[in-house]
Amino acid sequence: MAVETTSRPARVDADAEGGARVHRRGTGRKSGETGRLRRAAAHHWYAWAMVAPVVVVIGVIIGYPLVRGVYLSLTDADEANVERTIGVNHLPATYRFTGLDNYAEILGDSVFWDRLGWTVVWTAGCVGVTFALGLTLAVMLNRQVRGRSFYRIGMIVPWGIPAFVSVFAWKMLFNEKNGLLNKVLDGGGIDAVPWLGDPVWAKVAVIAVNVWLGVPFMIVAMLGALQGIPGELYEAAEMDGAGPWQRFRNITLPGVRGVSSTVVLLSTIWTFNMFPVIYLLTRGGPEDSTEILVTYAFRLSFINSPRDFATSAAWGVLILVLLSLFTVVYRRALRRQGEVW
Amino acid sequence: MRRGTAVTAAIAVLALTATACGGDGGSSDSAGKGEIAGTVTYWDTSNDAEKGTYKKIAEDFEKKHPKVDVKYVHVNFGDANQKFKNAAGGNSGAPDVMRTEVAWVADFANLGYLAPLDGTPALDDTGDYIKTAAGSTRFKGKTYAVPQVTDTLGLFYNKKMLKKAGVGVPKSFDELKRSAKKIKSQTGGTALYLRGDDPYWFLPYLYGEGGDLVDATTKKITVDDAPGAKAFARMKDLVDSKAAVTDSSDGQENGLKAFQDGDVAMIIDGPWDIAGAQQGKQFKHDKDNLGVAPVPAGSKGSGSPQGGWNLSVYAGTKNMRTAQEFAKYMSSAEVQQRTTEELSLLPTRTSVYDKPSVSGNAMVEFFRPAVGKAVQRPWIAEGNSLFEPIRGQMDAVLAGDRSPEEAADKTGEGFRKLLKDYK
Secondary structure (H helix, E strand, C coil), X not given: CCCCCCHHHHHHHHHHHHHHHHHHHHHHHHHCCHHHHHHHHHHCHHHHHHHHHHHHHHHHHHHHHHHHHHHHCCECCCCCCCCEEECCEEECCCXXXXXXXXXXXXXXXXXXXXXXXXXXXXXXXHHHHHHHHHHHHHHHHCCCCCCHHHHHHHHHHXXXXXXXXXXXXXXXXXXXXXXXXXXXXXXXXXXCCCCCCCHHHHHHHHHHHHHHHHHHHHHHHHHHHHHCCCHHHHHHHHHCCCCHHHHHHHXXXXXXXXXXXXXXXXXXXXXXXXXXXXXXXXXXXXXXXCCCHXXXXXXXXXXXXXXXXXXXXXXXXXXXXXXXXXXXXXXXXHHHCCCCC | CHHHHHHHHHHHXXXXXXXXXXXXXXXXXXXXXXXXXXXXXXXXXXXXXXXXXXXXXXXXXXXXXXXXXXXXXXXXXXXXXXXXXXXXXXXXXXXXXXEEEHHHHHHHHHCCCECCCCCCCCCCCHHHECHHHHHCCEECCEECEEEEEEEECEEEEEHHHHHHHCCCCCCEHHHHHHHHHXXXXXXCCEEEEEECCCHHHHHHHHHHCCCCCEECCCCEECCCCHHHHXXXXXXXXXXXXXXXEEXXXXXXXXXXXXXXXXCEEEEEECHHHHHHHXXXXXXXXCHHHEEEECCCXXXXXXXXXXXXXXXXXXXXXXXXXXXXXXXXXXXXXXXXXXXXXXXXXXXXXXXXXXXXXXXXXXXXXXXXXXXXXXXXXXXXXXXXXXXXXXXXXXXXXXXXXXXXXXXHHHHHHHHHHHCCCCC
């Protein structure tokens, strides 16, 4: 899990809200009478007018590409047969509607399932480690320690550096022959580790980098959550003789649950689609061992020629479906635990 | 798909800002005779060491044709293919002329992005071109580009290390392997750095066994025949026998560094790394220490792939004749002589090799015999895509996860997914 400061969060929010909106619409329809709707419209026309521009913009920049993508995934469109205008030549579209053929082909191929398996491991591994580290560091920083602001700034630094710069720096550290990590190991008399050359080590390496990139966000979020817990609770618990572990389990953990369930969901979605770390660090290699779903979809549509728009769109739709499913299941699980989200 | 769209959009925006509406510059299409005019946007894909020279050369066109405005845009080699496709497919922001890698020409032509140049001013004195270089400009019977620079792989060797070990320059991989022990015991270095991270470097081994990726005339995939397996086996054997060291990533940097520092005595590399190699500690004070020989032979002979750069004209250019004249100029003997003198790049015109300043150039002496014999790659639209399946199998073989035969079969499988109408 790592954090992109610009477009990604907005998109993810849209996903999440999309889910929520569907739900609301569902309940609305159940209650059903048009009279009530009309009354609501008359009463809240101002609110509707205010959100209209946003709805229109989202419809244009998200809705249209989404619909178009779903449509393309049902065709055999590629770079050679879509409509093009080149100079004076206008080449008409010659692709055909093929129904669910693309999906059948993808789901019938072990390539998809292999990538999915690793993508799940990658996501769970990254989010799990990032969350554990982030929470631990946040708890440490939440106390009065000397130089606290220095540590806080230091831990935010990875977030301030563009992800690709960090990844390139890590790539240099991991270099098998001339990288710093192997030089250090060599000094300690340990054989060089093929960080990016061995499938297992490469997986460890990409997860490590992603955790490094993601921890700052987790610390900030968890610090915020920790500061929301009233200090009196700890005082009272201490008076009652609760030990540090008991205080952590019975006050801290429940206190941060609301925030942590949200950030875990967010980082899961980010990590699932974390393209730059994998692509820049290993290009999916060695062999295909670190290839996740999105890097493979990218390869389909950009590296091979002619670019296969249809199959790549189908991969994109499958990724979206998987994430939506995950979000729904996750929300259900939270609600069952009494979490209002 | 949303991700795909976003990426496409982002790249398209980048491409647009990079060219700053270059394509629309010249509205005066000088279709007839007379003086050419208007704007030519030129995308240059040369590397950082070369781009200054290319910018000057391109802008010198304005001196010859005062009414022409050349817009020079440098595009990184790694991004150029995608940027051009986005711009050309969307019909906005594509350059009038682009320095195109040899394997891209067929791909772009197949998609209708390039203007055929037969019978236009762009083709000038074509009999002068080296045959292999000219081959990469043709697709389905038409010419879509003019060659500008050619290259191929050769064996770079450290003369002192070989001398110290008492071995000659190996003519074959067998000989190289036999010499490896002596090199190790006498100099402490490894015989060869084997590029295990880049599928392009699979080709000398494949050609050396008499194989090829595909047979484009009979539409047959040949990489999974016996030579393919033998090529994988050869690479594996060189690494296993410790005659060679390799990396699965960063081979460009690591290989060059190992060679510069004398950790390896030999590396298979191209003319673009000569200048870099000479900056290393083994060669900096003794430039003569660097030798270049043909790529060692496999069991069937020596063969190395043809690379290089062509100049292509965008089909949608609004200034066709000026663009053609510009391509002609950039491929002219005069410009080629200049790039050899200033950058040591290899000309594609045989007449240029006769110029004293070119024939006396040490790099040209190294590579001249090799480029004439370079193996032409299959100039098919998917030519560039074929490298991806090889990459994965090379990783697997060198890591010992897969047998060479299996790897060759899997490469063939990968090719079949890309080449639907091939056997």
